[in-house]
Amino acid sequence: MDKKVLRNLSYGVYVVTSKDDDRNVGCIANSIMQVTSNPMTVAVSINHDNYTNSCIKKSEKLAISILKEDSDAKIIGEFGFKTSRDTDKFENISYSMVDDLAVIDDSCGYLICEVIDKMETDIHTVFLAKITNADGYTTNNPMTYKYYHEKLKGTSPKNAPTYQEESKAEDVSEKKVQRWRCKVCGYIYEGEELPSDFICPICGQPASEFERMD
Numbered sequence: 295m296d297k298k299v300l301r302n303l304s305y306g307v308y309v310v311t312s313k314d315d316d317r318n319v320g321c322i323a324n325s326i327m328q329v330t331s332n333p334m335t336v337a338v339s340i341n342h343d344n345y346t347n348s349c350i351k352k353s354e355k356l357a358i359s360i361l362k363e364d365s366d367a368k369i370i371g372e373f374g375f376k377t378s379r380d381t382d383k384f385e386n387i388s389y390s391m392v393d394d395l396a397v398i399d400d401s402c403g404y405l406i407c408e409v410i411d412k413m414e415t416d417i418h419t420v421f422l423a424k425i426t427n428a429d430g431y432t433t434n435n436p437m438t439y440k441y442y443h444e445k446l447k448g449t450s451p452k453n454a455p456t457y458q459e460e461s462k463a464e465d466v467s468e469k470k471v472q473r474w475r476c477k478v479c480g481y482i483y484e485g486e487e488l489p490s491d492f493i494c495p496i497c498g499q500p501a502s503e504f505e506r507m508d
Contacts, residue, residue, distance in 0.1 A: 304438065319383070334424065335422060356395070401431060402430060
């Protein structure tokens with residue numbers, strides 16, 4: 295079975311935020327879809343292992359910030375490869391509060407949602423949520439998972455619905471240039487040598503956290 299065919303489905307890249315009592319929490323999601331237009335309703339898939347999942351269940355509210363192609367990649371690094379359980383992901387990210395939920399400023403815009411139902415799968419919760427507020431910041435192209443994967447050379451976090459484990463042999467096939475992989479987020483640097491002062495553009499890890507792909 296060729297699981298890569300699933301990459302032909304259309305996905306965006308979003309920051310889903312909620313509240314842990316008075317604390318802002320959030321994670322990256324790429325499986326969000328509009329279900330109905332009246333009332334405006336979306337479905338949002340969040341892994342059970344994401345701390346944000348339990349916070350959404352408790353607060354019954356969430357916000358969706360729609361990332362754009364030129365959104366700062368560090369947003370994905372903060373929200374996709376760290377946990378809100380013991381990290382303030384918003385510390386170095388510009389955000390605004392709308393209806394008591396944090397939304398990312400460097401985005402296409404946001405949706406404020408109220409959870410009206412949910413469905414449990416083996417590893418994810420699919421939240422059905424009614425949109426109660428929304429606004430757009432820009433007409434810039436929204437980021438798609440395909441763009442993130444091919445242009446930014448990023449990988450899905452292991453908790454993402456679209457995550458697929460790939461062997462190193464698959465990664466380097468038909469590639470003659472030397473490549474280096476970030477051990478945290480999977481970003482791949484191409485070049486004869488990895489500069490000692492290189493910083494991963496996705497998750498901010500130093501060169502010491504990269505491994506050579508033979």
